[in-house]
Amino acid sequence: MEITQKIAGLASRVREQMDHIVNEEATKNAMVMPFIQSLGYDVFNPTEVMPEFTADVGLKKGEKVDYAIKNGGELSILVECKPRTTDLASAQFSQLYRYFNCTEAKFAILTNGIEYRFYSDLDDTNRLDKRPFFIFKLTEYNERDIDELKKFAKPVFDVDAILSTANRLKYTNLAKTAFAEVVKAPPRDFIKLLAQNFYEGRMTQQILDDFTPIVRDAMAQYIKEQVSQRLKSALETTAGEESVAGAIGGGEAIEKPDAADEKDDIVTTQEEIDGFNIVRAILASEVDPERIHMRDAKSYCAVLLDNNNRKPLCRLHFNSKSVWRVGFFYEGKETKHDIQSISDIFAHRQALIDTMNSYQE
The missing domain is CATH 3.90.1570.30 (tt1808, chain A)
Structure with a gap:
């Protein structure tokens, strides 16, 4: 092991x-x-x-x-x-x-x-x-x-x-760690250094105060955009244009359950679809993506190998508005990890591969 x-x-x-x-x-x-x-x-x-x-x-x-x-x-x-x-x-x-x-x-x-x-x-x-x-x-x-x-x-x-x-x-x-602190609370010298690149007026204390939330928000937006771009590129590379279209709402990248199997109170969200497509993208180099299926439930959305409940790859716990979790499996037991954004699933690539390989064996 x-x-x-x-x-x-x-x-x-x-x-x-x-x-x-x-x-x-x-x-x-x-x-x-x-x-x-x-x-x-x-x-x-x-x-x-x-x-x-x-x-x-x-x-x-x-x-x-x-x-x-x-x-x-x-x-x-x-x-x-x-x-x-x-x-x-x-x-x-x-x-x-x-x-x-x-x-x-x-x-x-x-x-x-x-x-x-x-x-x-x-x-x-x-x-x-x-x-x-x-x-x-x-x-x-x-x-x-x-x-x-x-x-x-x-x-x-x-x-x-x-x-x-x-x-x-x-x-x-x-x-x-230092960078995280800068993003969270940019120091005055850092604000001044950046502002000098686009503000031509005199750098007074009031100007620095005004620019502090602007710079902080700009850094947060830039990081978010970079993560989104990386996610999009990864999906294009490993899952093909069709999967990307489904992930951004331009097409259907997953096969939804038959109407007869759906419950009126189960709603498959765009976030769950995005998460499913990321799992597909991660495992595309290891197994035929067509073998990876999604099955939604009230409390979680399951991603399965061969559409088999006995072969869960992970579970997407996205129903809570306060915290998102992804559950990974080891010897039949689920371990949940908190994530801040859907792209954080990429950090658990090895856990997904190991779980899939255990079913292959």
Whole structure:
């Protein structure tokens, strides 16, 4: 079973058990150990995964880190766990810091069972960085996150390969966070820099105040337009012009249920049609799109392989006005993910492919 499927299954189970995981021990047993196991490590082999790893660090005697993971007999990853409810952004990890400095491990993980923060010594050799170079959230991840996580799997673990991209990954993530803050609340200097390109008058405080909401709205509109264009291009490439026409209202891209099967109170919305066409577009390179069908219901819209209820690819939960969710399947269990826009379905491409392949097998 691939890491993608293991992580999806763990995420689904964690969502169900969340309210019962109330302390650090429960977090370790129900969340952290299965996570380590999903990477291919034997959590029941103390020569590979060592719980309560003890070492004397300077004047500190008998200190413990929750787990030490060995790969090929070499100490590779240290793991410090916090209770599920801990905010890792403000959590202390002094033990992890001291252990990292005196062992040969090149990576350290700080986790609350849901969020996994990966650290190394990119800034200063043999000193644990203050900022993680990679953050994986079990309840909110995309295909790119899975690709990064796979690098830590036992069969392919390569310190040099990970470090070669870790620095770029770290600053890319920091840049994304900074950009999100700029979009949310553009600083005055940024407003002034942009406004100078199209406003010729004197840049007074009042002018900056006037332009702040304008610039913020302009950035949001630009991002939305870029996402829409990407969606349209992807549909044209993988599903053909006919599918695109259906997605934008110019034609019928799906085969709707027979009138005899339809219920008066079931309405197939344009958003559900768009979502269905995106799933078709994603899987077009893997399977004949004609095998992918849509079957609408009151509470969700199902996308099925071979129009078979036993082969669900995903479910579109678009009936709520407050939040949209897409449900993906792993061993018959549905895992729901919140999405902000329909194009967010593209981020779950691998989950769709893995689900489809499980039916093919």
